[in-house]
Amino acid sequence: MINFNGNIVSSNTNVLANNRAFLYGDGVFETVKIVNDKILFLEDHYFRLMSSMRVVRMEIPMNFTMEYLEEQILAVVNANSSGNSSRARITVYRNDGGYYLPQNNSISFIINSVPIEKTLYSFEKYTYEVDLYKDFYITKQLLSSIKTTNKIINITGSIFASENGLDNCLLLNDSKNVVEALQGNIFMLLGNKLITPPVSEGCLNGVMRKQIIALAKKMEKLEVVEEIISPFDLQKADELFITNVIKGIQPITQYRKKSFNTILSKELLEKLNEIIVKN
Structure with missing residues (x-):
């Protein structure tokens, strides 16, 4: 399951045909870690995402608050039954229209999550x-x-x-x-x-x-x-x-x-x- 603009839908949903992130790399993203239904370092991730959207001149919706982002991430994490320990990625991209010059700066987003085996951090490999x-x-x-x-x-x-x-x-x-x-x-x-x-x-x-x-x-x-x-x-x-x-x-x-x-x-x-x- 994925979260597409606030709706939990099948991960097979085709959202790529006119997706500017897919066509032009016109998107930004954040990857977060969730432990026991809590997003680690949420504030830092949120403000970096907002800063990234401003840098590339995306329009930030009025409802795109930190609380809203948290709610949307946890919604898909819980839909995938992975709240104990998981990683989630929110991808924000400019909406369809135009070629290199977009027709507008409004945005859509997709959030997906996958479970992680370990809750606490540990060394992945001892020889690296x-x-x-x-x-x-x-x-x-x-x-x-x-x-x-x-x-x-x-x-x-x-x-x-x-x-x-x-x-x-x-x-x-x-x-x-x-x-x-x-x-x-x-x-x-x-x-x-x-x-x-x-x-x-x-x-x-x-x-x-x-x-x-x-x-x-x-x-x-x-x-x-x-x-x-x-x-x-x-x-x-x-x-x-x-x-x-x-x-x-x-x-x-x-x-x-x-x-x-x-x-x-x-x-x-x-x-x-x-x-x-x-x-």
Whole structure:
């Protein structure tokens, strides 16, 4: 089942024929995690979605409040009987009409959900190898910081990773600096300094990125900064890890010939799960 404009309908419903997100990539989306019928970090997701819609000049309906969004997400989650632990995606796209120039800026949305086996965050894999993806680059612009339905770099990068026996790839921007991973933001521990690229470098303004920065800033003897990461810095790092709202934290254990420990990653994961348990 899916939620199509507030109506629970079969997932076989054809909503693609004139869908501008399908035809032109004229859409934005959010992926959220639900635990015990509660959307984690709902406020952050809502405001990022509203910001994304404004960036691409979509018209935001008057009833599109945070409470309305929560209600619509939970409606399809409950219809799919997956309220205990699930992931849901809301895709917002401009309505039919026009070609590159839309006839209007009104929107429709689709929400789908799938169950997740685990409620709390845990490391997906204990050995995790990455390399750089250099076929295409992310541009340093505002559009790169939001979730649009054009993710062709992530798709081709994922194919490259699969073909080369990698668990993930790190993406570079047009200045050849490390920006993010295929499915999340990147953090690098160098001594007592935890570094993540600034959003101005073209990385996604991640919801989990925000949570990890906040948690890390509360830790003693740890300096948290937003700085440029060059590919050469990776070889000097003590730890590397990837963050996203569905998987939480995924440590990188191998980059080329360099191996990394996971001490800080484990500590942050525990603190992240404490937030979920308390809520």
